[in-house]
Amino acid sequence: MQETIIEVNNLRKIYGKKNEKQYEALKAVNFSVKDGEFVGIMGASGSGKTTLLNMLATFDRPTSGSVKIKGEEIAKLKGNALADFRASRIGFIFQDFNLLENLTAAENIGLPLSLQGVSAKKIDAIITKVASELGIFELLKNYPSELSGGQKQRVACARALVHNPAILFGDEPTGALDSKSARELLELMSEVNKNMGTSILMVTHDAFSASFCKRIIFIKDGRIERELIREDNQNRSNFYQEVLDLLGTFEQ
């Protein structure tokens, strides 16, 4: 039996203070992610995907309900404990890369390790290893402004993985990429999931991206509508077709 990485129970999020106009972006969401899974969250724009992911990644606080990552209740984390949790357990890839433009690719990637007090020598070794695996070794000395979108996202991916997080989150990581770079990134993420065993939870609104996942959770108006699991022997294009079909029925 695989270990559970994320466990979400009755998660709700209401935007707006009591006296203001309120909006319920998430309505009692329940699901869990097991170790080593590659899960996609799909839904139309405005359905609450980013809201959900931000709460899982501790960037925002739920109105009610619980989120446990590796058994730890994250709503309880505050201050330094929260910062340390982010630094050690979580990796995140943003749609707009969020690289620090004043640091080289290598420095960007090494930052999470510096924060954990890893020695300079070890940091260099790990950067080299991760960068080689992700095929960005030649780019290490460059600044983000000297990289293409796809390259930037690979660097961001390396930064998110360098400290061996319990889970890698991605909020539409291919959103700002051209189709070729998007495909490369998705293939890379699949490899990372398969070879390094990293659990991944990725939000996307596009069926092609979603087809790389092993399981897809569909949300609509803040609620989980359905789930789709890719069979072990099912190939990607077949799965892609299945997703498209499902989306078609969804829309009606």
Place this chain on the structure above:
Amino acid sequence: MLQKLAVNGIKNRWKDYLVLFSGLVISSSIFYLFETLSTNGRYLKENGAIVSIIGYIFTFGSVLLTLITLVYINYANNFLLSMRQRDYGLFMMLGARKGKIGQLIWIETMLIGFLSTVVGVIVGIVLSTGMQNIVIKSLGLTARYYAPIWWKAILWTFILYLGLFFLAAVYNTFLMTRKPALKLLKSQQKAAKKQLPMWMQFIQALIGIILLTIGYGVILNAAKYGVKTIPISLFTITFGTFFVFNSIVTVGISLLRKTKLAKKNLNGFTLGQLEFRIHDYTKILTVVTMLLALALGAITTGIGFNNITDKTAETQTAYTFGLFQPTSKQRTLIKKLDVERQSSYSYKVSGNAVYFEETQFENQPFQTVKFDSKSFTSSYTKLSIAELKKDSYPLQMFTESIQPNKQVVLVDAQKFAAIQGQKKTALFFRAKDTHDSQSILSQISNLEYAKSKQKDRTDAIQGNYDAKIYVVKPLYSGLEFMGIFLGIAFLAMLASCLMFKILSGAFEDVRRYAMLAKLGVRKSLLQGAIAKEIGILFVLPAIVGVVHVLIGLNLFKGILINPYYGIWLPFMIFAVLYLLYYFIVLFMYQRIVLRKI
């Protein structure tokens, strides 16, 4: 429509505009302050009589301040451009015509320039009035012919600022209409500039050090270079400072970045920030250094003039007062003072002479004063009767007040008794000249002046107190006022420069620090990183600036005798203010950058 959009853009960024606007207002008001002194020829002449080249000094002060203003406005304009490029790029993408965009940016730049100059001059007038009152009241100075509202200063401020803004507007228009829209849109994703090769850096450092050496050398041998000292040293030291910062700091940071230290916590990020901005930073470091040196130098010499006022007065005679026939009112006043030495002699006036009884000088020897310029202290020597007989001037100085043009004669008791005339009393005393004793001393002085036969108060010298108030202070207080006034003005400019630079970076940094927080950086580490980054901007200019001041004080050797005497006081005051300001800026920066974290 486009106008509406442009105005909307301003509304959305009113905070940034506030920073920009207030920075410009402070800058132009300080320039105005300086010009009220610099263009007031009569004031300079009347108050700077003992510094013959004072007008000359001010001319170069103006040149330096103009240079600083140039850097400042260049900054302000870059800040404005960075705010607007994206907006205007977007308008162009939406199909706005280039001519129209050019027109808009031209109007915007000129409008900001014009408004900030007008407000700046008004603030400048308020400030100079306030400063005049505060400085004059708190230090008991007089600044004759100083006028807070001075049309020449208004004129020059407008000419310089509007001129520079006109150039900026032309530049902006040119830039906006030439650059492709896409470049404007992406202008915020600036790349770090490539560094110069090592040998170029080395040459730069060498040039910088040579320039500094020349500047220091000229100052140390000011007598040899005369009026050329100021222009040479201002030029060489300003550019020397720049080259040194531009090479040594740049190389230092990039070397540090390669060490292990850079891989600890956020050090790498901080160094990256510094290197990323180094081209801005070296300019601002230079400006801050020069302003700091000028401010600290001006205040130190201002206080130096205050010291020399006291010291010069102290060395006129050995006594605070010589009173002839002291009234009972004067005697009660003396009892309230902290008297160090007091002697009382009998005298008679007969014919063309004032007679004293010599035995009284045996029991209570008359003293003269000697000044040691090295230790800056006065010492008193007792005059023997023989010495006093040979040269009675130290005593006659005092008797001139009530018996003008009469000689002083010391005689023995017998002869004294035989002289016709009323026996009178002369009372000499030396009291501590403290801040609190001023009103008592002035009452004693007025009572004595009423008895004096001299009309001109400067002739009716009765001792050190009157010498100070009526002779020495008028000579120096104009300069003291000038020093402290300029010191405060430069300090304000320094403060606004730092604030402007730092806050303009703060808005860019919000995103970066938010990103770091998302990566899981502890808040305390973020705060520490900010403290370090801003600390560099404060520490480096402080070190170099203090060296400049210590060398520069040599220029005042002639007037101040020992310009280093008591400098700990202005230095301490300055250090406290500077530190305080660091914490204020730090606090503001952290509030802006870490607000949402």
